């Protein structure tokens with residue numbers, strides 16, 4: 001990875017040049033107590049680059065949100081939590097600052113009879129907390145302002161000053177649904193900064209965890225879409241499979257959500273031959289049960305009728321907004337972090353996309369099933385390699401002050417950047433797939449009917465916890 | 470559809486969940502005050518086919534107005550303190566508060582003090598503590614049933 005020395009006005013030109021050369025922006029954050037702003041980019045071949053800009057004496061830096069709208073939330077966060085002024089980012093709408101009046105954080109919507117519908121932060125079910133402000137005319141949504149950060153626990157700040165190995169706990173606890181992927185992204189970043197890398201046995205353990213996590217999440221997300229259409233039988237069936245997948249996690253790692261299974265610099269995960277073959281059998285059973293339930297959904301006309309053409313985010317908008325994961329692939333973008341930073345079992349990994357991908361609820365649901373099949377196949381290969389033994393990271397490239405890690409979580413590419421001072425964390429930025437995709441939920445809602453929103457929202461099934469941190 | 474219903478019926482038969490002999494019921498209102506989403510995912514499965522809390526008369530309801538129990542997950546963040554209090558005050562009396570998960574109990578909390586308003590017990594009178602990170606669905610079910618049965622386990 002390359003980290004450039006801080007520049008001033010040349011920053012915008014350099015970011016523009018990188019974007020023009022096909023680099024993709026992954027994370028933008030304030031560093032060095034608000035004296036610096038950094039943007040991390042990746043190339044299609046897996047290389048990573050961090051451009052740095054020094055803040056003026058009044059704490060301002062040029063905005064790049066017009067060049068790369070995907071970084072707009074990042075700039076709003078750096079403004080609210082780190083006091084950075086982004087010149088050119090107008091209006092700077094509050095994101096994490098909840099004391100701002102309504103008119104400041106919502107987009108003004110005018111016209112014939114528009115009115116607002118306020119939902120949350122507490123929702124009518126077992127759902128995480130967040131606030132949605134719909135601007136509607138009749139049943140039609142004109143615009144949606146999502147206000148998150150209700151669950152902001154100050155996790156990144158809590159990691160500062162902690163030993164690098166211990167601060168993993170902070171990132172792992174950001175979100176239970178993506179804990180393995182977030183933890184692996186952190187570990188890769190930490191190991192890069194410390195001059196280490198994962199040898200095949202360690203990478204295999206991590207690939208196993210990330211794919212187990214994908215299996216239960218995708219089963220859960222299919223159940224969620226069934227719930228969104230009121231299809232109780234489909235919901236119950238896929239929730240039952242989610243339960244079985246979580247029991248399998250517990251029997252393999254001792255925890256239903258794989259908590260504590262990822263470590264920096266190695267893996268203590270031990271799975272004996274008997275357990276490995278029993279789990280391979282259980283996974284095969286789970287796969288068959290998922291296929292059987294899926295067939296029922298596919299041939300249920302009233303269910304299918306609810307999905308097509310709803311909540312569209314097309315490929316062009318996905319690229320512009322920086323959408324990642326199943327949501328982007330459902331629109332036909334064949335991008336997946338596993339294709340560029342391969343683990344064993346992920347060698348020759350090819351992202352799949354639906355036929356005639358339109359980026360609607362139907363495609364986002366179908367994409368989960370396509371990826372579920374891939375995950376089962378990868379797990380089969382990984383388990384076929386026999387018992388899992390403890391493994392250590394080996395010496396890698398020269399150590400440096402900054403490390404960058406990327407993984408494909410169930411919701412898409414998640415990046416973690418660690419800046420270190422010796423063995424302690426100086427700054428950590430976790431940018432999860434949920435964070436990347438929340439703006440797309442608002443985009444998908446615009447033009448849709450208000451009663452369709454729960455279904456659209458569930459077709460993304462994003463976490464609030466790992467966006468809010 | 471018929472296959473799906475048949476499979477579900479078989480699943481239910483294999484699980485052989487006992488029938489409830491409790492004549493009472495309780496309505497639960499859940500509030501996420503700052504969790505990692507793990508407690509929510511387990512609570513969702515407590516109502517799934519393997520545990521089926523509803524068979525004991527334990528239902529999750531959409532409004533605090535008709536809830537008997539406020540079930541709170543997560544450490545209470547500064548930004549969720551007010552909404553949590555609003556939900557509590559919207560409930561009819563008598564009402565009970567249950568804290569679900571170690572974060573809600575104030576155990577092993579991770580975060581920055583300035584962003585956290587404290588464990589649930591610092592904000593509301595807690596009647597039931599359900600420890601675990603996260604507590605498994607059967608532990609959640611058992612703990613909530615103790616509210617129906619009137620014998621509260623010690624926190």
Ligand code: SF4
Nearest residue numbers: 505507570571572602
């Ligand atoms: S108790 Fe554990 S699972 Fe529950 S919110 Fe806290 S960290 Fe997450």
